[in-house]
Every structure is written in structure tokens, then in C-alpha cells.
Amino acid sequence: MNMKHLLKGIIVAAAVLIVSMVINIFCNMHDIHLDQTITSTVSAVCAVLLYQGLIKNEK
Numbered sequence: 001m002n003m004k005h006l007l008k009g010i011i012v013a014a015a016v017l018i019v020s021m022v023i024n025i026f027c028n029m030h031d032i033h034l035d036q037t038i039t040s041t042v043s044a045v046c047a048v049l050l051y052q053g054l055i056k057n058e059k
Contacts (some may be wrong), residue, residue, distance in 0.1 A: 016047040
């Protein structure tokens, strides 16, 4: 069971990282500068909420 949680955590982290990279690339191409502190905080909160949503059905 712990291995399933680890894999789900890795998948969520990778998905959030990819989405964050795409958003940053798009914004940099259009000369929009994002605040790194807010962006990283929002990414972390989204990752935690997605992970909690995935493991909620198992409990």
C-alpha cells in the first residue's frame, strides 16, 4: 500500500512540475514575469490537494 502512495505522489509531483514549466515558458515568451515565491507556493498547494484527492478514495 505504501508503494502505491509513493507512486501516486511521484505522478502528482511530475504532473504539477510539467504544468508549471509550461505556464512559465508561455509567460516568458510573452514577456510576463511571475513571482517565484507565489508560483512555487501555489504549485505545492495544488500538488498536496491533488495527492489528497487521489488517496481519499482508498481510505
